[in-house]
Amino acid sequence: MTSQEKLRRFEEQISPHLKSAYNLAKWLTRSHEDAEDVVQEAFLRAFSAFDGFRGEDAQPQNAKAKAWLLTIVRNTSMTWLKRNRNAGSTLGFEEALDDPRERSADPEEILLISCDREQVRRALEQLPPDFREAIVLREMEGLSYREISATVGVPLGTVMSRLSRGRDWLRRILSSPRPVEPEEGAALR
Amino acid sequence: MNCDDSRIYLPAYLDDELDVAESLRVQKHLAECGDCQQDQDEQLILRSALRDPDLRAHPSVDFSNRIEAAVRRAANDEARSRRSWRFEFLRLESFRWLPAVAVLLVVTMVGAFVITNSLRSSHQQLIANAVLAGHIRSLQPNHLIDVPSSDRHTVKPWFQGRLDFSPPVPDLSELGWMLIGGRLDYVDGRSVAVIVYQRRMHNINVFLWPNHGSADDAIRQQEAQGYQILHWNGAEMTYWVVSDLNNSELLEFARALRGH
Numbered sequence: 102m103t104s105q106e107k108l109r110r111f112e113e114q115i116s117p118h119l120k121s122a123y124n125l126a127k128w129l130t131r132s133h134e135d136a137e138d139v140v141q142e143a144f145l146r147a148f149s150a151f152d153g154f155r156g157e158d159a160q161p162q163n164a165k166a167k168a169w170l171l172t173i174v175r176n177t178s179m180t181w182l183k184r185n186r187n188a189g190s191t192l193g194f195e196e197a198l199d200d201p202r203e204r205s206a207d208p209e210e211i212l213l214i215s216c217d218r219e220q221v222r223r224a225l226e227q228l229p230p231d232f233r234e235a236i237v238l239r240e241m242e243g244l245s246y247r248e249i250s251a252t253v254g255v256p257l258g259t260v261m262s263r264l265s266r267g268r269d270w271l272r273r274i275l276s277s278p279r280p281v282e283p284e285e286g287a288a289l290r
Numbered sequence: 291m292n293c294d295d296s297r298i299y300l301p302a303y304l305d306d307e308l309d310v311a312e313s314l315r316v317q318k319h320l321a322e323c324g325d326c327q328q329d330q331d332e333q334l335i336l337r338s339a340l341r342d343p344d345l346r347a348h349p350s351v352d353f354s355n356r357i358e359a360a361v362r363r364a365a366n367d368e369a370r371s372r373r374s375w376r377f378e379f380l381r382l383e384s385f386r387w388l389p390a391v392a393v394l395l396v397v398t399m400v401g402a403f404v405i406t407n408s409l410r411s412s413h414q415q416l417i418a419n420a421v422l423a424g425h426i427r428s429l430q431p432n433h434l435i436d437v438p439s440s441d442r443h444t445v446k447p448w449f450q451g452r453l454d455f456s457p458p459v460p461d462l463s464e465l466g467w468m469l470i471g472g473r474l475d476y477v478d479g480r481s482v483a484v485i486v487y488q489r490r491m492h493n494i495n496v497f498l499w500p501n502h503g504s505a506d507d508a509i510r511q512q513e514a515q516g517y518q519i520l521h522w523n524g525a526e527m528t529y530w531v532v533s534d535l536n537n538s539e540l541l542e543f544a545r546a547l548r549g550h
Contacts, residue, residue, distance in 0.1 A: 104369035108362065116361070119354055120346075127347030137353055144357050148364050221339045239305065240340035246307050258432065265301045272336055 102152065111151050114166045119144075121167060121242050122174045128237045129178040131226055135185070143170070143177040168244060172252045175234070224274045232267030239264055291319040296326045304333055417530065418512060418519055420477045424484070425495045425517060425532035428473070434493065435471030435486055445472045449483055455500050457483035457527070460550035467494070467543055477530075487543070494533040494543060501528040509544050511537070520544045 102110075122143060126136040147170055154169055225233060231253075238244045238252060246264075250257045291299070296319045302308050303316040320327050339345075349357075428434045437448040446459040452474055461469060467487045475484045475497065482499040505525045512519050518540045520531040529547070533540050 104365050104372065107368075108365035111361065111365075112358075116358065119349060119357060123349035123353070124346045133347075136347065137349075140349070140353075141357060141360055144361055145364055148361050149368075218339070218342060218344060221342070222345060225340070225345075236340065240337060241346055246302075246305065261302060264305075265298075268301065268333065268336060271340075272332055275336070275339075276332075 107148075107151060111148055114162065115144075115147055115151065115170055118167045118170045122170055124241060125171055125174050125234075125237060126178050128225070128241075129175070129230065129234060130182060135181060139178050139181050140174065142181070143174040146177065147173050164248070167242070168248045168252060171238065171242065171244070175252055220275060221271075224271050227274070228267055228270060232263050232270065235260060235263040236267045236271075291315045293319075293323060293326055296320070296323065297329065300326065300330060300333065304330070304337065414521075417478050418514070418521070421495075421497050421530040421532055422514055422517060422519060424475045424477060424497065425493075426515075428475075428484070428486075428495055429493065434473070436473035438471040440469050440471075442469060445469065445485065448472060449474075453481055453483055455483075457485065457498050458550070459485055460547065462487065462543075462546050462550070465546050467546065489535065489539070489543075492533055492535040494531060494535060494540070496547065497530040497532070498527045501526060503528075507548065509541065509548070511541070513537075522548060524548065 119140070122140050123136055126139040126143070127133065130136050130139060150173070154166075225236065228236065234253060235249060238249045239246075244252065246257055246260050249260045253260070255263075296316060299308065299312060299316050303313055308316065320330055437445055439445050439448075440463070442459040442461045446456070449457055449472065457472075459469070459472070463469065467489055470486050470488045470493075472483060472485050475482050477497060477499070480499060482497050485496040485498070487494040487496065501523050503523060505523050507522055507524060509520050509522045511521075517532055517534055518537050520529075520540060522529050522544070529544075531540065531544050531547070533543075535543070
């Protein structure tokens, strides 16, 4: 493959997923500047690795390319977060999701969940990274469980439990009568 | 299906990740149960809120252009470095380097021959290690089976669409080997079927996938970390059997399986 041919194929298959790449990076880093840096680095990495890109044969080419790119964006984000700030280890997040409200809230009482976009945004931003990542990949980027499992590098069962616990947590937050104070969100991280 | 099951299956149901039979069971329960229906409604409200296009972060046009430019620059750099390589090569006008190339070629071929030979035997060892690792992993909580069933007519169809071959799942219960389920694993660069049998609480993992080499049916044994590993190449499938069962009983099991 000549460089020109490679560029043409890259722009045809990978570049269209820039929006998804930026969206994922933004949600993972929660910073516009970091997201741009991550995406730029990820695109350059993707370009140099593009010769080896094949993906799984069962997937259609487009989904394949998207999942491939998002895996690179995800890994770049993780490296970026580790390098540029002390992002803290992921240990403890599972425990952190056991919000005290879980035990006190009676499921019967939760009737309506708030769908105000800003509230949803804030709630999602507060969700611990592992869970936020799974939900963004599933709900916004439409990846299948299998693709998420490959992208994040965890077993299928973990994907399912992260999605389901992340959603439960969001539902609790969005239906809780009092607004979530920022300190509370910070404690989760 | 009761409410606890439904709560577990509902997210996967809404994500379209269940097979038809499981989906129908969830649907049936939802039709009967108001609480779970409400659960579903809330999941759907949350889902549409999360799928709101305005919740996404959008890259600026300026940024998109910058990325495009950066990729093109990378392509140019790459083209330039490839060209300079070619010129370096052509600049060696005389052919003084030919003998060196010939020697190199011979050394490479001999080396390749030796390496492929030793690789072939270590390849078997690699598979044995992978199979053993798969067995040990399967003993961790909730890793043993994806489809729990003692019915071969449940286990066998479960693999359909998950593998590019249909693994034989013989019923050996009359011989005292209980089928308890199956799962998928990844060995030797491919997805493989794992059928799980049990005797007296000893789990036996049978890893199998199509055999593209020759069949010899001879059972080879080895022991590692206290586990017995048996292996043979059947006419259609390659088999690897791992268990902590004693050697003679496991051999008996392997013969029963091979005879089927």
